[in-house]
Amino acid sequence: MTRIKTVSTRNLAKSAKKGGCGECQTSCQSASKTSCSVANQHCEQCLNK
Amino acid sequence: MVHQYKMNGYNIIMDSNSGAVHSVDEMAYDIISMYEDNSKSEIITEIVKKHGVTKEDVLETISEIEGLKDEKLLFSKDPFEEAAMEFKNRQSVLKAICLHVAHACNMDCKYCFAGKGDYSGKSGIMSLEVGKQSLDFLVKNSGTRHNLEVDLFGGEPLLNWDVCKGIVEYGRELEKKYDKKFNFTLTTNGILLNDEIIEYTTKEMGNVVISLDGRKRTHDFMRQTKDGGGTYEKIIDNFKKLADAREQKEYYMRGTYTAYNKDFANDILHMADLGFKETAMEPVVGPPDADYTLKDEDVDYLCEQYEKLALEMLKREEKGEGFNFYHYTIDLTGGPCIVKRVSGCGVGTEYLAVTPTGDLYPCHQFVGQDDFCVGNIYEGVTNKGVIKQFETCNVYSHKECKDCFAKLYCAGGCAANAYFSKGDINEVYELGCKLHRKRIECAIMMKVAEEDKGLKRRSDK
Numbered sequence: 001m002t003r004i005k006t007v008s009t010r011n012l013a014k015s016a017k018k019g020g021c022g023e024c025q026t027s028c029q030s031a032s033k034t035s036c037s038v039a040n041q042h043c044e045q046c047l048n049k
Numbered sequence: 050m051v052h053q054y055k056m057n058g059y060n061i062i063m064d065s066n067s068g069a070v071h072s073v074d075e076m077a078y079d080i081i082s083m084y085e086d087n088s089k090s091e092i093i094t095e096i097v098k099k100h101g102v103t104k105e106d107v108l109e110t111i112s113e114i115e116g117l118k119d120e121k122l123l124f125s126k127d128p129f130e131e132a133a134m135e136f137k138n139r140q141s142v143l144k145a146i147c148l149h150v151a152h153a154c155n156m157d158c159k160y161c162f163a164g165k166g167d168y169s170g171k172s173g174i175m176s177l178e179v180g181k182q183s184l185d186f187l188v189k190n191s192g193t194r195h196n197l198e199v200d201l202f203g204g205e206p207l208l209n210w211d212v213c214k215g216i217v218e219y220g221r222e223l224e225k226k227y228d229k230k231f232n233f234t235l236t237t238n239g240i241l242l243n244d245e246i247i248e249y250t251t252k253e254m255g256n257v258v259i260s261l262d263g264r265k266r267t268h269d270f271m272r273q274t275k276d277g278g279g280t281y282e283k284i285i286d287n288f289k290k291l292a293d294a295r296e297q298k299e300y301y302m303r304g305t306y307t308a309y310n311k312d313f314a315n316d317i318l319h320m321a322d323l324g325f326k327e328t329a330m331e332p333v334v335g336p337p338d339a340d341y342t343l344k345d346e347d348v349d350y351l352c353e354q355y356e357k358l359a360l361e362m363l364k365r366e367e368k369g370e371g372f373n374f375y376h377y378t379i380d381l382t383g384g385p386c387i388v389k390r391v392s393g394c395g396v397g398t399e400y401l402a403v404t405p406t407g408d409l410y411p412c413h414q415f416v417g418q419d420d421f422c423v424g425n426i427y428e429g430v431t432n433k434g435v436i437k438q439f440e441t442c443n444v445y446s447h448k449e450c451k452d453c454f455a456k457l458y459c460a461g462g463c464a465a466n467a468y469f470s471k472g473d474i475n476e477v478y479e480l481g482c483k484l485h486r487k488r489i490e491c492a493i494m495m496k497v498a499e500e501d502k503g504l505k506r507r508s509d510k
Contacts, residue, residue: 019386
């Protein structure tokens with residue numbers, strides 16, 4: 001029996017190839033202003049797929 | 050590195066370097082915790098004894114673990130450190146500015162990092178000419194970036210509303226001329242909101258941040274008028290109108306919690322109870338001796354609050370009454386690329402703040418710190434020494450982050466927090482880190498629970 005369930009996630013190593021396009025939202029433009037909330041952002045390339 | 054924790058009945062394994070997340074049973078959880086420091090026979094002996102299973106059961110699970118290891122989804126190495134500066138250089142083009150259209154405020158909040166709106170005495174109102182030049186400066190320095198962001202910030206930007214509108218209109222002209230797209234954000238305390246402004250922002254602003262600290266007594270204690278009165282009643286109906294006009298999306302009701310409302314989960318739930326669907330709440334950033342500043346000894350209680358909030362959010366999702374909390378928004382399949390996770394928020398590189406007179410600072414929080422003035426919109430960036438510090442700042446330049454499981458979720462944290470707490474942007478603000486780690490744990494747990502129960506969050510794209 002499987003005792004490990006893997007949640008689907010983005011492959012970070014692969015994202016290095018086309019990453020850094022800079023088209024995503026700046027974290028302080030959303031609701032941060034006093035912390036770094038990089039992980040709370042969506043990837044613009046992924047959204048447009 | 051592998052981080053494992055238990056929450057809400059789930060046993061969660063985060064493989065930090067690959068970004069992989071696993072939900073496992075008790076036995077696999079224990080095997081993974083022993084895997085790196087024990088031999089197979091030691092693991093078998095211990096697990097058979099503790100869980101009453103057979104040797105074959107244990108070997109089967111070890112085999113599963115080794116399969117995930119081969120796929121680089123468990124115990125994966127960190128392959129990104131050497132590429133950090135190359136990553137950072139990819140993100141060196143300006144794409145966002147925070148326009149301080151008014152260094153003045155019609156409120157007198159006790160915790161304001163902007164020094165009651167005027168940023169250490171440098172009060173002023175931005176002229177339309179400075180606003181337009183700022184957009185020109187942004188376009189000129191944005192290279193091939195298509196999406197550009199402009200935050201109309203203060204103080205209170207609605208004290209300079211006509212200029213805000215003028216800036217938006219000028220932005221629309223520039224979009225056509227240079228094939229750019231401006232996404233405007235307005236951050237407001239709500240006092241001056243009216244139907245005309247709500248209609249305009251609904252049409253023109255991609256995001257509006259409205260400031261409410263939660264329950265009336267919480268809000269009124271910190272966010273007061275100049276004569277010391279509460280402001281909750283003056284703004285709450287305006288905020289309801291604004292959020293409804295935006296169909297409960299593309300805005301954030303953002304609060305700040307302090308030592309006076311450590312039970313802040315109740316403040317976020319108050320927002321949700323009022324019908325607001327997009328919420329955010331940050332711990333206050335203040336001087337160590339201020340009565341409202343959060344202390345190290347508060348951390349355990351604050352972490353309990355984050356967990357309480359996550360559990361309640363899941364309950365409401367099950368009832369079809371879900372709402373978003375910005376810091377639990379996490380897109381595991383379509384989240385940020387590794388370049389962004391290593392490079393950080395873009396302070397001083399992709400993002401600059403502009404004062405009413407056109408001076409440039411690495412971000413809104415550094416405004417008023419003379420040493421951090423990096424130039425102005427007319428001459429551009431002239432203080433290259435300061436910018437250099439930010440160009441080299443990334444998750445790997447913070448030595449404290451090396452062994453932190455959350456480092457690729459916060460990118461080394463907020464440079465301003467580090468500077469104001471430790472005097473160095475490459476340090477970390479430890480209290481903030483502890484809370485951020487808890488937020489990430491809660492956010493991941495919610496994802497695991499949602500997948501388990503077939504729930505969908507409002508923020509899912």
